[in-house]
Amino acid sequence: MARAVTTRRKTLTTALAWVVGLVIFFPILWTILTSFKTEAQAVANPPLFLNFDWTLENYAVVQERSNYMRFLWNSVILAGGSTILGILVAVPAAWSMAFVPSRRTKDILLWMLSTKMLPAVGVLYPIYLLFIRFGLLDSRAGLVMVLMLINLPIIVWMLYTYFREIPGEILEAARMDGATLREELLYILTPMAIPGIASTVLLNFILAWNEAFWTLNLTAVDAAPLTAFIASYSSPEGLFFAKLSAASTMAIAPILILGWFSQKQLVRGLTFGAVK
Amino acid sequence: MGQIELKQVTKSFGDVQVIPPLDLTIEDGEFTVFVGPSGCGKSTLLRLIAGLEDITTGHIAIDGTDATGLVPAKRGLAMVFQSYALYPHMSVRKNIAFPLRMAKMDKAEIDKRVAAAAEVLNLGDYIDRRPGQLSGGQRQRVAIGRAIVREPAAFLFDEPLSNLDAALRVGMRMEIMELHKKLDTTMIYVTHDQVEAMTMADKIVVLQAGNIEQVGSPLELYQHPRNKFVAGFIGSPRMNLIEGPEAAKHDATTIGIRPEHTRLSTTEGTWQGTVGVAEHLGSDTFLHIHGIPGCDPFTVRTGGEVALSHGDTAFLTPDPDKMHRFDAQGLRIA
Numbered sequence: 206m207a208r209a210v211t212t213r214r215k216t217l218t219t220a221l222a223w224v225v226g227l228v229i230f231f232p233i234l235w236t237i238l239t240s241f242k243t244e245a246q247a248v249a250n251p252p253l254f255l256n257f258d259w260t261l262e263n264y265a266v267v268q269e270r271s272n273y274m275r276f277l278w279n280s281v282i283l284a285g286g287s288t289i290l291g292i293l294v295a296v297p298a299a300w301s302m303a304f305v306p307s308r309r310t311k312d313i314l315l316w317m318l319s320t321k322m323l324p325a326v327g328v329l330y331p332i333y334l335l336f337i338r339f340g341l342l343d344s345r346a347g348l349v350m351v352l353m354l355i356n357l358p359i360i361v362w363m364l365y366t367y368f369r370e371i372p373g374e375i376l377e378a379a380r381m382d383g384a385t386l387r388e389e390l391l392y393i394l395t396p397m398a399i400p401g402i403a404s405t406v407l408l409n410f411i412l413a414w415n416e417a418f419w420t421l422n423l424t425a426v427d428a429a430p431l432t433a434f435i436a437s438y439s440s441p442e443g444l445f446f447a448k449l450s451a452a453s454t455m456a457i458a459p460i461l462i463l464g465w466f467s468q469k470q471l472v473r474g475l476t477f478g479a480v481k
Numbered sequence: 482m483g484q485i486e487l488k489q490v491t492k493s494f495g496d497v498q499v500i501p502p503l504d505l506t507i508e509d510g511e512f513t514v515f516v517g518p519s520g521c522g523k524s525t526l527l528r529l530i531a532g533l534e535d536i537t538t539g540h541i542a543i544d545g546t547d548a549t550g551l552v553p554a555k556r557g558l559a560m561v562f563q564s565y566a567l568y569p570h571m572s573v574r575k576n577i578a579f580p581l582r583m584a585k586m587d588k589a590e591i592d593k594r595v596a597a598a599a600e601v602l603n604l605g606d607y608i609d610r611r612p613g614q615l616s617g618g619q620r621q622r623v624a625i626g627r628a629i630v631r632e633p634a635a636f637l638f639d640e641p642l643s644n645l646d647a648a649l650r651v652g653m654r655m656e657i658m659e660l661h662k663k664l665d666t667t668m669i670y671v672t673h674d675q676v677e678a679m680t681m682a683d684k685i686v687v688l689q690a691g692n693i694e695q696v697g698s699p700l701e702l703y704q705h706p707r708n709k710f711v712a713g714f715i716g717s718p719r720m721n722l723i724e725g726p727e728a729a730k731h732d733a734t735t736i737g738i739r740p741e742h743t744r745l746s747t748t749e750g751t752w753q754g755t756v757g758v759a760e761h762l763g764s765d766t767f768l769h770i771h772g773i774p775g776c777d778p779f780t781v782r783t784g785g786e787v788a789l790s791h792g793d794t795a796f797l798t799p800d801p802d803k804m805h806r807f808d809a810q811g812l813r814i815a
Contacts, residue, residue, distance in 0.1 A: 377533050378566035382627070383554035383583035392579075396570045 233457070239450035240264070247446040263451035271434060273455055280430035280459075282345050283420070284413035287352035288406055291360045294353070296402075299364035300394065304373060314365065317358040325355070325418050336423055343425045351423065352413045360409055367401025368394070404470040407463075411471075414460050431456035483544065483634040483667030484509045485530060490539035492522075492529055492691075499525055500691040502539065507635075507669060507684075509544075512661050515671045516678040517688035517714070523671045524639055526688070530669065531637050532556050543634060554583070559628035560637040563644060565620045567612040567627075574599075574608045577626045584631070598626040601663070602656075618649045625660070635667035642677070654681060675715055679703070687711050709811035712737045718767050718780045720805070725775040727752075733806035733814055740767065740782035742803040747789065750796025754779065756789050770795055 238254070239247050246257045267273070302310050332351065333342075341347025371394065379393045395402065417432040424433055435456050438449040464471060485507040492500040499522050507513045515523040528534040530541060532553035540549050548556050559580075567576050577598055581591045599605050602622045612620055621641060628636055638657070642650045658681055661668050672678055678685050679699045687694040687702065687710070695707040699715075706712035712720045720737045728736045744750065745768070754772035766787045769778035781797060789795055806814040 372564060372566065374562045374564050374566040375568065377553075378560070378562060378627075379568075379579075380533065381531060381553045381558070381560045382580035382631075384579075388583060393568060397568075 233461075236450045236453050236457075239447055240454045242447050242450075244445060244447045247450070248444070263447045264455070267438075267448055267451045267455065271437065271452075273434065276429060276431045276434035276456075277459065279345065279424075279428055280414055280432075280456075283348050283352055283428070283430050284410045286345070286349040287356065287413045288409045290349060290353045291357050291409060292364075292402065292406060295357060295360040295364050295405075296390070296395070298361050299368050300390065302361070302365050303368035303371075304376060314362065317361060321355075321358050329418075329422060332419075333422070342423060343427050343429075345428045348420060348423055348428050351419050352416055355416070355419065356409050356412055359412070360405055363405045363408070364398070364401065367398050367405070370401075371397050400470070403467075407467050407470050411460055411464065485635060485667065485669070486542040486545075487530070488540045488542070490529060490541060491537045492525055492534065493537045498537075498691070500529070503691070503693060505686065505693065505696070507667060509667055510665050512658075512668045512670065512681060512683045513686060514678040514682035514684070515669065515686050515688060516675055517673065517694075519673055521688040522691035523673075523688050525691075527560075527637050527639055527669060527671050531558055531560050533560075557634040558637055559631050559633035559635075560639065561621075561624045561628050561641045563640040565612070565624040565644075567620060567623055569612050572609050572611055573604060573615070573623050573626075576612065576623055577604075577630055580627060580631045594630045595626075598630045601629065601660070602626050617645050618653060621645065621653060622656075625657070629660070629664065633666070635669060638668065638670040640671055640673070643672075643674075657681070676717055679715065685715075687714060705813070706737075706805060707813055709735060709737070709807050712805055712807070712813075718782065721773075721776050721779045722807075723773070723775040723779075727775045728806075731804065731806055734809045735807040735811070737805035737807065738799040739803065740780040742800040743779075743781045744798040744800070745781050745783050745787075745789075746796040746798065747794070748796065750798040752779075752797045754795055754797065756791055756793045756795050759787070759789070759791070761785070768795070770797060773797065 240263055241259045241261070242253065242257050243260060243262070246253055249257075302314065336342045336347055339347070341350075375397070376389055376393060379389045384392065414430075415432070417436070420430050420432045421436055424430070435449070435453050438445060438452045487503060487505045489502045489504060490500060491498060491502050503526075515526060517523050525534065529536050532548070532551060532555075536549065540547060542548060543556055543558070568579065571579065574595055577595045578591050581594060586594075595608075599608055602625060604619075604622055604626055607615060607619060612623065615623065621644075624641070641657075642653050645653060654677060657668075657670075670677075670681060682699055684696060685699055685702055686696050689710055694714075695702060695711045697705075702711060702715045706715060706720075709722060713722060716739055718740045720739050721743075723736050723738070724734065728734055752773045754770040757769040757771045757778050759769070760767040762785070764785050766783050766785060768781045768783060768787065768789065770781060771778050773779040779797065781795075808814055
């Protein structure tokens with residue numbers, strides 16, 4: 206018998222979901238609201254919710270003080286570049302693990318994932334030294350590489366789980382039909398895995414966009430993305446909450462809009478191929 | 482042309498040998514069925530011929546040319562898979578055209594061949610649909626269509642009907658046989674269903690644990706099974722195998738009597754037993770008789786209308802001319 210869901214129960218669950226959603230979203234909402242306040246209103250006690258004088262002053266100041274477009278462009282390059290590079294490396298890797306597994310495939314996958322459990326700061330020093338040695342400090346190329354490498358385990362894992370859902374017989378049929386390995390990947394595997402690849406790309410783009418540890422530690426000016434842009438407003442010499450909020454809003458807006466339009470793909474991506 | 486020859490072919494997965502040295506020749510135009518219980522190596526053998534698995538030792542020749550090291554596409558064979566293995570993101574038309582596209586054939590020729598295949602298999606009405614929108618039978622037809630456009634030297638079928646319901650299976654069986662007559666191309670068909678094997682094959686290869694138990698026409702296998710395994714596997718219901726003193730009377734370790742070669746009586750006969758379960762098929766009835774020495778239950782095929790019911794006494798008399806005798810090794814005694 207199917208579980209009976211009463212209207213009351215449905216209403217309650219919906220209400221609860223909204224409450225949880227709002228609690229999660231509240232800090233973002235508060236940041237956006239604060240960005241339209243004056244510095245004095247931003248720290249007012251009791252806090253002002255909607256009853257304040259709305260102003261765009263903070264955005265003007267932020268725009269004047271720093272070149273938003275340069276940071277944005279760096280974020281796009283770093284997130285986009287590391288994702289594309291990651292996909293190019295991960296598709297063949299995931300293909301081989303999913304369709305021609307060896308006795309050690311599972312171990313390799315687990316080992317790859319285990320590197321994500323290492324605190325990043327543990328390898329900061331060696332990577333910093335390497336960056337100095339190769340002249341990569343504050344360079345987009347160096348950061349694209351680092352971001353690609355830190356997200357690679359997740360990209361490979363996600364693609365691997367998607368590829369595993371594709372029946373091997375279909376690839377064998379393609380082989381019987383005369384497809385070369387390249388044609389098999391191009392005409393059969395990739396089109397069949399498009400939804401999986403799309404959610405992987407999206408998720409990794411967002412992860413790379415939001416990445417702050419490496420981008421803050423390995424950049425200064427030339428390669429600094431939006432994370433550095435936000436950080437530059439949380440200076441110790443004074444609390445400019447309104448301006449910091451304006452900068453944060455500007456930094457998260459693009460990714461928030463991207464996320465909004467790709468919700469469906471993202472949910473699939475976050476469930477890691479568990480839902481067919 | 483489509484003669485396939487296997488010479489001393491073996492296959493091992495790690496330390497486990499699944500196909501011991503095996504020789505087999507499949508003649509051009511022949512409909513050959515590999516039959517055997519699950520795990521007997523029949524699908525592996527087909528995949529070795531297809532080139533989807535590498536053979537461990539031995540040689541495979543197709544039309545006299547050594548194909549042992551060739552990749553699947555270069556062997557000129559087409560395969561129909563159990564799961565159909567259609568490309569879900571392509572329309573029926575594109576699915577069928579795919580092998581021709583891979584062969585870099587020009588568009589006009591591709592269109593011509595796809596149209597011809599669609600005509601033969603009645604695919605016209607759903608040529609622009611995707612596989613997901615088709616029924617099991619239609620999908621199977623598309624899979625066959627994709628195989629025939631290439632005009633291969635031989636078709637390989639890997640249990641192609643096992644995902645279909647019983648009625649559709651009989652229909653598709655006829656269609657495949659019709660296709661064989663029409664195309665006159667070598668076909669190798671793998672199944673675990675001996676009825677499919679008997680009805681379709683020119684030649685049956687019975688396999689067990691990777692070994693070929695017997696090769697022959699359906700009637701040869703039915704009338705002269707080489708050993709106890711083939712005797713028990715071919716024919717439905719199964720042959721009754723009797724061991725012990727009753728077999729010794731006929732100078733054999735085991736005697737085999739088919740259910741249809743036994744006379745049933747309510748008054749007299751060689752053996753006496755009690756009627757157990759009766760399977761009424763309408764045209765025939767299969768009676769399971771208990772209490773026959775050396776074989777329990779003993780199955781008898783009789784007419785559609787039988788007066789006997791559960792618990793009644795029945796007398797059985799085997800037809801001595803159609804009795805099969807086997808020695809201690811299970812081999813047929815001539």
